[in-house]
Amino acid sequence: MFSGLKTQDARLETEGRNIRHESCVLSLGSLFCVTALLVWLIAPRSVWAAEPPVRIWLPEGITTTSPAIDHLFYLILWITGGVFFLVQATLLIFLVRYRQRPGRVAAYTHGSSLAEIIWTVIPAIILVFLAFRSQHVWSSVRGTPPPEDLRIEVTAQQFAWNIHYPGPDQLLGRTDPTLVDEATNPIGLDHQDPHAADDLVTVNQLHLPVDKIVLINLRSKDVIHSFFVPQFRMKLDAVPGLTGHLWVKATKSGAYEIVCAELCGLGHYRMRGFLVVEPDAAFQAWWTQMVKEQG
Amino acid sequence: MDAHAHASDPARQMRAVVGSQLIFLTLFLLPLLGLLFPAHLSKIVIGDGLLLGIVAVLLRTRLFSTDHKVIGVQFLITSLVMLFIGGSLAMLIRLQLGWPQHVKYAQGWPHQAFLVLEKILPGGFPSGGGIMDAGFYNMLFTMHGSIMIFFAIIPLLVGVFGNYLIPLKIGAGDMAFPKLNAISYWLMPPAIAIVCAGFFMQSGAAAAGWTAYAPLSTTLGPGQVCWIVGVIVLGVSSIMGAVNYLTTIINLRAPGMSFFRLPLAIWALFITAVMVLLATPVLASALILLLLDTTLHTSFFLPAGMVIDGVAQAHSGGQVLLWQHLFWFYSHPAVYIMILPAMGIASEILPVFARKPLFGYRSMVYAIMGIAGLGFLVWAHHMFASGMNPTLGTSFMASTMVIALPSAIKTFNWLGTLWRGSIRLTTPMLHALAFVSMFVIGGLTGIFAAASPVDLYLHDTYFIVGHLHYVLFGGSLFGIFAGITFWFPKMFGRMLNETLGKIHWALTLIFFNAVMFPMFILGIAGMPRRIYDYTSYAHLAHVGGLNRMMSLAAFCLGAAQFIFIVNFFWNLCFGKKAEDNPWQANTLEWATTSPPPHGNFPTPLTVYHGPYEYSVPGRTDDWLPQHMKA
Numbered sequence: 001m002f003s004g005l006k007t008q009d010a011r012l013e014t015e016g017r018n019i020r021h022e023s024c025v026l027s028l029g030s031l032f033c034v035t036a037l038l039v040w041l042i043a044p045r046s047v048w049a050a051e052p053p054v055r056i057w058l059p060e061g062i063t064t065t066s067p068a069i070d071h072l073f074y075l076i077l078w079i080t081g082g083v084f085f086l087v088q089a090t091l092l093i094f095l096v097r098y099r100q101r102p103g104r105v106a107a108y109t110h111g112s113s114l115a116e117i118i119w120t121v122i123p124a125i126i127l128v129f130l131a132f133r134s135q136h137v138w139s140s141v142r143g144t145p146p147p148e149d150l151r152i153e154v155t156a157q158q159f160a161w162n163i164h165y166p167g168p169d170q171l172l173g174r175t176d177p178t179l180v181d182e183a184t185n186p187i188g189l190d191h192q193d194p195h196a197a198d199d200l201v202t203v204n205q206l207h208l209p210v211d212k213i214v215l216i217n218l219r220s221k222d223v224i225h226s227f228f229v230p231q232f233r234m235k236l237d238a239v240p241g242l243t244g245h246l247w248v249k250a251t252k253s254g255a256y257e258i259v260c261a262e263l264c265g266l267g268h269y270r271m272r273g274f275l276v277v278e279p280d281a282a283f284q285a286w287w288t289q290m291v292k293e294q295g
Numbered sequence: 296m297d298a299h300a301h302a303s304d305p306a307r308q309m310r311a312v313v314g315s316q317l318i319f320l321t322l323f324l325l326p327l328l329g330l331l332f333p334a335h336l337s338k339i340v341i342g343d344g345l346l347l348g349i350v351a352v353l354l355r356t357r358l359f360s361t362d363h364k365v366i367g368v369q370f371l372i373t374s375l376v377m378l379f380i381g382g383s384l385a386m387l388i389r390l391q392l393g394w395p396q397h398v399k400y401a402q403g404w405p406h407q408a409f410l411v412l413e414k415i416l417p418g419g420f421p422s423g424g425g426i427m428d429a430g431f432y433n434m435l436f437t438m439h440g441s442i443m444i445f446f447a448i449i450p451l452l453v454g455v456f457g458n459y460l461i462p463l464k465i466g467a468g469d470m471a472f473p474k475l476n477a478i479s480y481w482l483m484p485p486a487i488a489i490v491c492a493g494f495f496m497q498s499g500a501a502a503a504g505w506t507a508y509a510p511l512s513t514t515l516g517p518g519q520v521c522w523i524v525g526v527i528v529l530g531v532s533s534i535m536g537a538v539n540y541l542t543t544i545i546n547l548r549a550p551g552m553s554f555f556r557l558p559l560a561i562w563a564l565f566i567t568a569v570m571v572l573l574a575t576p577v578l579a580s581a582l583i584l585l586l587l588d589t590t591l592h593t594s595f596f597l598p599a600g601m602v603i604d605g606v607a608q609a610h611s612g613g614q615v616l617l618w619q620h621l622f623w624f625y626s627h628p629a630v631y632i633m634i635l636p637a638m639g640i641a642s643e644i645l646p647v648f649a650r651k652p653l654f655g656y657r658s659m660v661y662a663i664m665g666i667a668g669l670g671f672l673v674w675a676h677h678m679f680a681s682g683m684n685p686t687l688g689t690s691f692m693a694s695t696m697v698i699a700l701p702s703a704i705k706t707f708n709w710l711g712t713l714w715r716g717s718i719r720l721t722t723p724m725l726h727a728l729a730f731v732s733m734f735v736i737g738g739l740t741g742i743f744a745a746a747s748p749v750d751l752y753l754h755d756t757y758f759i760v761g762h763l764h765y766v767l768f769g770g771s772l773f774g775i776f777a778g779i780t781f782w783f784p785k786m787f788g789r790m791l792n793e794t795l796g797k798i799h800w801a802l803t804l805i806f807f808n809a810v811m812f813p814m815f816i817l818g819i820a821g822m823p824r825r826i827y828d829y830t831s832y833a834h835l836a837h838v839g840g841l842n843r844m845m846s847l848a849a850f851c852l853g854a855a856q857f858i859f860i861v862n863f864f865w866n867l868c869f870g871k872k873a874e875d876n877p878w879q880a881n882t883l884e885w886a887t888t889s890p891p892p893h894g895n896f897p898t899p900l901t902v903y904h905g906p907y908e909y910s911v912p913g914r915t916d917d918w919l920p921q922h923m924k925a
Contacts, residue, residue, distance in 0.1 A: 056819075056820045056841060057816070057819055057820060058821075059820065059821055059834045068748070069751070069752060072748055073743070076742055076746055076749065079742075080739040080742055083735075083739060084735065084736065087706065087710070087735050088732060088735065090710055091710060091728070091731065091732055094713040094714055095713070095728070098713060098714065098715060098718050099718050099720070100717045104717045105717060105917070106649060106716045106910040107651060107714075108911055108912050109651070109715070110652045110653075110654070110907075111654045111655035111656065111657075111708070112654075112711075115654075115655075115707075116655055116658050116708075119704065119707040120700065120703075123699070123700055123704075127697065127742075130696060130742065130746060131693050131696040133746075134745075134746040135692065137748040138685070138689060138692065138747045138748045139685075141751065142685035142688065142747075142751075158604070177600040177602050177607050180602045180607065182604075182605040188602070218682070221602045221603075222514075222601055222602060222603040222604075223511040223514065224508055224511065226680060226755060228755075228821075230752070230821030231834075233752045235680045235751055235752070235755070237680055237681045238682075239615050239616065239681070239682045240600070240601050240615055241598025241600065241601075241613070241614065241615055242598075242615070242616070255833075256833075257832055257833055259821075259823055259832060260823075261754070261755040261756070261823045262508070262755060263433070263504050263508070263511065264511060265514075266429050266430045266433070267429065268429075268826070268827070269429060269827040269828050272832065
């Protein structure tokens with residue numbers, strides 16, 4: 001009997017305490033926002049401002065498949081962005097609207113089947129839609145490659161990209177790991193093989209002709225690396241023991257970089273290759289030049 | 296008589312347990328001093344070992360208990376210490392990422408910070424002049440990830456709350472197997488020691504990332520071997536814990552506590568234990584194979600034709616991708632092992648402070664089961680870019696899209712719980728709300744990674760780092776903070792300071808977002824993760840400023856945690872005494888004293904209702920404890 005009264009008292013006291021705390025939270029919150037703003041305004045811009053100011057965002061896409069990937073990215077960005085604002089706004093509105101006030105009593109409800117069905121079905125429809133869109137793009141990027149104009153082989157190693165071009169015979173010479181000599185023959189090209197005679201091997205220098213379909217056979221000598229050209233919107237791991245296939249049709253000439261995107265050891269951060277996409281004539285000229293240099 | 300009363304005072308006993316645990320951990324971690332004085336390492340280790348032995352004998356009654364509450368608190372103290380160590384490593388990572396080229400403009404405090412660091416950790420700066428070694432950087436993020444996942448988040452969620460809450464919330468006196476429980480804790484300190492031992496070796500600690508991808512992990516030497524062995528030991532501990540949790544929940548529920556009257560935290564821990572039991576053995580066997588490949592030169596993961604450093608390797612027949620399949624078969628469920636208990640904690644706390652029944656109890660339970668079931672079918676979404684068959688990519692993209700659904704259902708039910716409530720913004724509630732809000736960001740950004748073509752671009756960039764930190768810090772860690780602040784009064788019989796708690800919450804939330812949100816932007820700009828120096832890349836020429844801002848925010852985030860430490864330990868000793876049921880909550884742990892005596896409940900309880908009967912119409916109190924008839 002008395003315990004009921006006592007708990008009632010305790011509850012009122014707690015309520016008072018909680019209301020005080022709530023105003024405390026609100027004032028603290030605004031205090032921190034103001035502080036953050038002040039720090040942002042006062043602190044020297046040089047601490048974080050990029051010089052010159054540039055937009056840090058997706059790099060330019062330069063392949064035939066990159067627009068579809070970007071489109072899917074923006075589609076998901078809009079959908080998730082919308083859900084994000086809806087959910088966070090609802091959360092904030094509920095916190096303000098249903099905050100504890102004297103006399104406020106919470107509703108007694110265990111849920112609603114209708115609500116459960118609505119918020120299961122709507123996300124399900126969106127997710128199925130996204131799955132179909134993803135699959136569509138996925139099969140165009142990673143599905144059976146179209147017939148290629150040029151086939152090259154990229155062999156990754158700690159910490160370099162070896163690029164193997166076929167000669168006029170369009171065939172890549174045989175390689176054998178036992179023939180590897182890091183100084184003279186990094187990919188172990190078998191010079192006895194007739195197809196190998198006209199091949200070209202470069203290190204960290206990848207030149208590709210623009211508007212041609214290039215099939216890249218991707219291999220690794222030692223550990224896993226990942227062939228990542230941000231402008232291709234594409235990465236594929238170079239896995240020892242496997243040959244990966246990726247194809248690109250670059251649509252824009254320019255100088256780009258190959259990044260290793262899979263941790264591969266001490267020099268992972270400096271495993272950088274240079275990619276030049278150029279018109280076919282320039283590519284042929286470069287190729288002839290390189291063959292001459294390698295004698 | 297008086298002395299006897301003191302000795303049996305549970306609050307005093309809990310403080311003694313914390314004190315003994317801190318003494319033990321200090322001595323246990325003391326060999327780390329050897330990093331500062333490498334010349335005296337052997338003296339430090341021998342002296343410390345002796346001291347540790349003496350302390351273990353003197354404090355044996357405090358240290359070696361089979362009481363689930365003591366074990367829970369031991370897990371708590373140990374994993375909080377590891378959280379602190381893992382966080383310190385993150386600070387070093389951010390220092391390097393903020394100022395990778397500090398040597399070029401050798402001035403200002405960042406450069407000074409590097410020089411100071413060089414004095415403390417000379418091993419990480421072999422070339423001098425404050426230049427961090429790239430290999431040391433690889434160790435930093437590897438150990439940060441491993442410590443946070445294996446020694447902080449999993450033990451905090453599963454070890455602490457599993458041990459502390461399961462018997463109390465189901466009305467049992469203790470765990471089903473108290474000794475097994477004690478062993479599962481006492482395997483953790485050796486696991487920590489073994490994993491961290493690498494820091495003292497010539498090879499350094501593990502440096503292949505927390506994912507330890509073969510073949511890189513097989514080439515790194517003894518530090519990596521220690522990592523493998525330590526994680527196996529921890530896996531054994533997890534499996535023991537899981538068996539215990541399952542048995543306890545199935546067999547020791549109080550009369551009337553049917554499965555659908557279980558609090559959601561218990562449901563979450565129950566399903567988590569099932570996942571641990573099914574997934575961890577796979578990790579353990581994969582680790583054993585990796586250990587054999589590393590030490591005995593077997594070829595489970597190593598194929599023919601490898602040439603490392605110009606030397607042709609004699610392996611043949613191994614499959615590199617096999618490691619990834621086995622690893623992620625454990626580690627993707629592990630992600631849910633690290634989020635389900637936090638979801639359970641949030642589902643406990645939201646109804647208490649909204650004074651309203653949990654919205655959609657059954658659909659919440661089914662959502663947990665759905666997440667757990669699907670959690671075993673999505674592992675290869677970590678491998679879209681790995682070179683596996685693209686057709687496999689399709690099926691894992693589809694299953695990953697599906698797993699977003701139960702997570703969405705949970706989020707909407709949490710919002711539904713707040714709807715028309717009477718919301719009290721206490722510290723635990725604020726943390727639980729931050730959990731919901733941040734988990735939404737973590738979940739939504741997961742959809743980018745689930746869409747396999749987009750993931751081809753975002754995989755292994757900072758976008759993924761941002762995503763996983765929104766799930767594991769924004770989700771799990773806010774859930775942990777919510778749980779600690781909520782059950783602290785029950786654990787130690789004292790109240791935490793609300794003002795300090797709220798300042799800690801606000802600073803953590805602000806600075807967490809300031810560090811982690813820009814990671815999405817960096818990832819979209821194409822910045823790869825695990826990169827020691829990004830400055831030479833043309834497409835990353837302008838990300839330095841953003842990185843510096845993130846680093847400053849990270850330091851503030853780290854500093855803000857000292858408020859939590861002060862709040863925790865000060866109030867442990869001098870806090871206001873807690874009532875038995877300070878939050879006016881329904882579940883059984885609040886039906887006993889704070890802290891509960893040995894055996895938990897002086898008289899056995901019978902359960903009459905579900906756990907979330909708040910604001911029942913027609914009652915003067917707005918709560919209806921599970922053990923009281925209406």
